[in-house]
Amino acid sequence: MTGIRKKPRQQRSRATWDAILEAAAQLFGERGYTGTTTNKVAERAGVSIGSLYQYFPNKEALLLALSEQHMEHSGTVLHAVFERLEREHPGLEETVARLVDTTVELHRHNPNMHRLLFEQTPRSPALMARFQRLESLMAAAVGAQLRRLGIAGPRPEARALLLVQSLEAQIHGAVLSPPGGIDTDTLVTEIKALCVASLAS
Amino acid sequence: MTGIRKKPRQQRSRATWDAILEAAAQLFGERGYTGTTTNKVAERAGVSIGSLYQYFPNKEALLLALSEQHMEHSGTVLHAVFERLEREHPGLEETVARLVDTTVELHRHNPNMHRLLFEQTPRSPALMARFQRLESLMAAAVGAQLRRLGIAGPRPEARALLLVQSLEAQIHGAVLSPPGGIDTDTLVTEIKALCVASLAS
DNA sequence: CTGAAATGTGAGATTTACTCGTGTTTGCGT
DNA sequence: ACGCAAACACGAGTAAATCTCACATTTCAG
Numbered sequence: 001m002t003g004i005r006k007k008p009r010q011q012r013s014r015a016t017w018d019a020i021l022e023a024a025a026q027l028f029g030e031r032g033y034t035g036t037t038t039n040k041v042a043e044r045a046g047v048s049i050g051s052l053y054q055y056f057p058n059k060e061a062l063l064l065a066l067s068e069q070h071m072e073h074s075g076t077v078l079h080a081v082f083e084r085l086e087r088e089h090p091g092l093e094e095t096v097a098r099l100v101d102t103t104v105e106l107h108r109h110n111p112n113m114h115r116l117l118f119e120q121t122p123r124s125p126a127l128m129a130r131f132q133r134l135e136s137l138m139a140a141a142v143g144a145q146l147r148r149l150g151i152a153g154p155r156p157e158a159r160a161l162l163l164v165q166s167l168e169a170q171i172h173g174a175v176l177s178p179p180g181g182i183d184t185d186t187l188v189t190e191i192k193a194l195c196v197a198s199l200a201s
Numbered sequence: 202m203t204g205i206r207k208k209p210r211q212q213r214s215r216a217t218w219d220a221i222l223e224a225a226a227q228l229f230g231e232r233g234y235t236g237t238t239t240n241k242v243a244e245r246a247g248v249s250i251g252s253l254y255q256y257f258p259n260k261e262a263l264l265l266a267l268s269e270q271h272m273e274h275s276g277t278v279l280h281a282v283f284e285r286l287e288r289e290h291p292g293l294e295e296t297v298a299r300l301v302d303t304t305v306e307l308h309r310h311n312p313n314m315h316r317l318l319f320e321q322t323p324r325s326p327a328l329m330a331r332f333q334r335l336e337s338l339m340a341a342a343v344g345a346q347l348r349r350l351g352i353a354g355p356r357p358e359a360r361a362l363l364l365v366q367s368l369e370a371q372i373h374g375a376v377l378s379p380p381g382g383i384d385t386d387t388l389v390t391e392i393k394a395l396c397v398a399s400l401a402s
Numbered sequence: 403c404t405g406a407a408a409t410g411t412g413a414g415a416t417t418t419a420c421t422c423g424t425g426t427t428t429g430c431g432t
Numbered sequence: 433a434c435g436c437a438a439a440c441a442c443g444a445g446t447a448a449a450t451c452t453c454a455c456a457t458t459t460c461a462g
Contacts (some may be wrong), residue, residue: 010408010409010458010459010460012408012409012410012458012459013408013409013410016409016410033323034323037448037449037450038449038450038451039449039450047410047411048410048411048412049411049412049450049451050410050411050412050451050452050453051409051410051411053450053451053452054409054410057451058450058451059449059450059451119324119329120323120324121323122233122234122235122321122322122323123320123321124321128320128378132378132380136380153391153394155383155387155391157382157383158383158387158388158391159391159395161374161380161383161388162371162388162391162392162395163395165367165370165371165374166366166367166370166371166395168370169366169367169369169370170363170366170367173362173366177329177333179333179337179362181358182356182358182359182362186356186359187359187362187363190354190356190359190360190363191363193354194360194363194364194367194399195399197398197399197400197402198395198396198398198399199398201398209439209440211427211428211429211439211440213427213428213439213440213441214439214440214441217440217441238417238418238419239418239419239420240418240419248441248442249441249442249443250419250420250442250443251420251421251422251441251442251443252440252441252442253420254419254420254421255440255441258420259419259420260418260419260420
């Protein structure tokens, strides 16, 4: 049901594993999740359908593996930003700006994958669990920044979690569903302003 | 592709129409969207599979019809709240409190339907369009409140839209995915506080 | 070289969304 | 009351997709 059926032990199988995921990423991006069939994924990857099911127990497992890669990347990038914040101790405005800007970049970098994971996909419990885990990590890091800036308030964890959820939703909307009449940059500026205002007691 | 294939003209057919949607709501709630089959929906509704497809051109149409009902209800409730705000002109804090509380109630009222529409479902273009339309209406109404309170800022539409997205995400998370260690009421209180702070210039 | 484990194969079993030809009920003009 | 056209209901059957399984091929340690 979840994740991977068998881990590759030889390079040969690692290659087919990669080929399958690469083909899945391409086809999901081109035709959407429901629009791609496992047979077509196997075909484009140049392997038999049997090989696909040797490594991924079902279609959703392909999506989960892709989400794993994507979230790992996002986690790494954000981790670097938080480390730099710990080193340089910038003020509130600069801190918010850096976090918002990198999150915007993460959304801009591969919009298809983002749309795939957060819009076109039936969010299974497994996928939701992965997402919430990343959200928790982010909230913890944001909470640390709030404490550093002395604006953690009476409930640091709650405040941090809400900020993470808010920014995620706002940035996702601003980058991926640019609404009529307002351009993305305007929205990003306003996002930063609102966030700073809500914290500057 | 979209919506309804044939509108009922006799009471008899109206009854089967209702039975089908009721069965769909139950099964979607119990087994999720991908976990329920149209055949099972027809079976539980006590009608033949042919009858189902007489009224709903495909599986997704069931979901769309359900979302229609749900959003119509939400729209009505929120419309009433905004009308009352126009009449009574409460201050910022009270305005935010009323909007947050009713949104929380809407989420609490039928969590399964909410989860269904916003988590378990592949968000088709049709569904996304409906959702964004509701979001736009909300943003317009919130914008009017901001102007009334004299806190619209330089870009009222942008600010209103961001507030709507933020509140939706935060409340959705607080009510439907109560995170470990923090209870819903604490989160709701903090949501109001953050929202008011971000607007009290 | 050899055998066992790992990897690869693809026909087909199973499931599911959806169609279509046919039968039944309802409303209505006469 | 009668008949008839339109609305409604039916369910076996079709096409297409997911996933299995019995067997073939490759790799590699000893």
